[in-house]
Amino acid sequence: MLGGSFWVAFLRNGLSVILMLSFFLMLDRPRFPMKKTVCFYFLFGLVILAVYSFWYLLANESFVKMAALSFLPVSGIFCSLMSQEVIYLSLYKIAASFYMFSVGTFVGVDVARWWFGGNLWVDILVRFLSYGIILIVTWKKLRKQFLDNVDFLVEEMDLFSTFALFISVFLGAIMAYWPNLQGFSVFNMVRAFFVLAMAGFLQYTVLHLYIHLGMEHHYQTEKELLELNEQLIRSQLDIVGTSEKEAARIRHDARHHILLIRDYVEKGDMKNLLGYLEEYGADVESRRAKPVCGHPVVNSILSVYARQAKEKQIDVNIDAGVPADIPIRDIDWVAILANMFENAIHGCVNSGKMQQEIDIYIAKRGSKIVIQCTNTCADDIRFQKGIPKSRSGEGIGTASIMKTASRYNGGTDFAMEDGRFVTRILLNLSGINEL
Numbered sequence: 001m002l003g004g005s006f007w008v009a010f011l012r013n014g015l016s017v018i019l020m021l022s023f024f025l026m027l028d029r030p031r032f033p034m035k036k037t038v039c040f041y042f043l044f045g046l047v048i049l050a051v052y053s054f055w056y057l058l059a060n061e062s063f064v065k066m067a068a069l070s071f072l073p074v075s076g077i078f079c080s081l082m083s084q085e086v087i088y089l090s091l092y093k094i095a096a097s098f099y100m101f102s103v104g105t106f107v108g109v110d111v112a113r114w115w116f117g118g119n120l121w122v123d124i125l126v127r128f129l130s131y132g133i134i135l136i137v138t139w140k141k142l143r144k145q146f147l148d149n150v151d152f153l154v155e156e157m158d159l160f161s162t163f164a165l166f167i168s169v170f171l172g173a174i175m176a177y178w179p180n181l182q183g184f185s186v187f188n189m190v191r192a193f194f195v196l197a198m199a200g201f202l203q204y205t206v207l208h209l210y211i212h213l214g215m216e217h218h219y220q221t222e223k224e225l226l227e228l229n230e231q232l233i234r235s236q237l238d239i240v241g242t243s244e245k246e247a248a249r250i251r252h253d254a255r256h257h258i259l260l261i262r263d264y265v266e267k268g269d270m271k272n273l274l275g276y277l278e279e280y281g282a283d284v285e286s287r288r289a290k291p292v293c294g295h296p297v298v299n300s301i302l303s304v305y306a307r308q309a310k311e312k313q314i315d316v317n318i319d320a321g322v323p324a325d326i327p328i329r330d331i332d333w334v335a336i337l338a339n340m341f342e343n344a345i346h347g348c349v350n351s352g353k354m355q356q357e358i359d360i361y362i363a364k365r366g367s368k369i370v371i372q373c374t375n376t377c378a379d380d381i382r383f384q385k386g387i388p389k390s391r392s393g394e395g396i397g398t399a400s401i402m403k404t405a406s407r408y409n410g411g412t413d414f415a416m417e418d419g420r421f422v423t424r425i426l427l428n429l430s431g432i433n434e435l
Helices: 006-026 034-058 060-082 087-115 120-148 150-156 159-177 186-267 270-287 296-311 330-351 398-407
Strands: 315-321 357-365 368-376 382-384 387-390 411-417 420-428
Touching: 006 034, 006 060, 006 087, 006 120, 034 060, 060 087, 087 120, 087 150, 087 186, 120 150, 150 186, 186 270, 296 315, 296 330, 296 357, 330 357, 330 368, 330 398, 330 420, 387 398, 398 411, 398 420
Parallel strands: 315 357
Antiparallel strands: 357 368, 368 420, 382 387, 411 420
């Protein structure tokens, strides 16, 4: 805005490019390794710096009018391609970086015009100091807070919130860069200050709003998992109580067995004694509960819910080959298997059909865990974007299953096949130590 030679424009453009790209990168989880990412950013910065500096040299008037606003989509496309984040979060970060650029430019130009008669070097010095403060504060304070809560933003950010942020940024940009408002006056300066302040306040408010919404949903999910754990513990306590009653019955019957064995021994009737002992041993073996699989937590979950299903006259078939050393958190097994089995039981009960059945298959294939559950269900199940919906909304536990599977770079699939509801879950064990 204050003019100057080609090299002055080159220096100003360089400061702006460094600020926007550095601010975005500090808050980003890149798609590529950091060393490769920095190289890409460096090359892009050199190209864009050369292009904009020559634009200033060849068409100064159009540069003053359009350079700042045109840099937003150009840098936005590049940064979004370099990021592994969802598009909404990338758009938010590029909007925030453009806002920081707008603030630094506004401060530099108006300080130079207000107190130093539009001195070019004062403008550059003030921009340099402003951008430096922004980047230092971002690195020391904002970066850790942002990256620690980025998953909450990913869950909560949507098109509406991103659109609201862009509107606020463009209001600030129009005030700072609109040609008819670039003439220096106290009115224009105060108006630009208030618009930029309002835009910054809106961005800060939206950021914290969505972080707190994400945290609230996270705590709600944890609460549901605790309730599932409590339900499992209660079921296991019921099983323990049943086992104690069975043990008391066995102790009571043992007295009769001992008397009968003593009678055989006293009579010397070894043939009948051996036959009786074999019969007794077979009876004991038939009463022994067989483990569903070798993984203790998976075995416990499946056993508890299989018992609940059988109490409701539901046939259960389980084929679970899960080794004990699978590196999946116990609470994640609960989130997936307990919700899946509970949904299957509800599906059978609500189907209204005479023959009700649940089939569960779990296997490890290479670095992946494959889980499939099919169950009897009603014929009027509705799906919305591939997710089953009950009459009261989303199916019980479905969101928890999907979220947990995503932690392991996995996926879920829900479908109706041959009149039965099918749930498929895939967990990827490769790179699991990074979770």
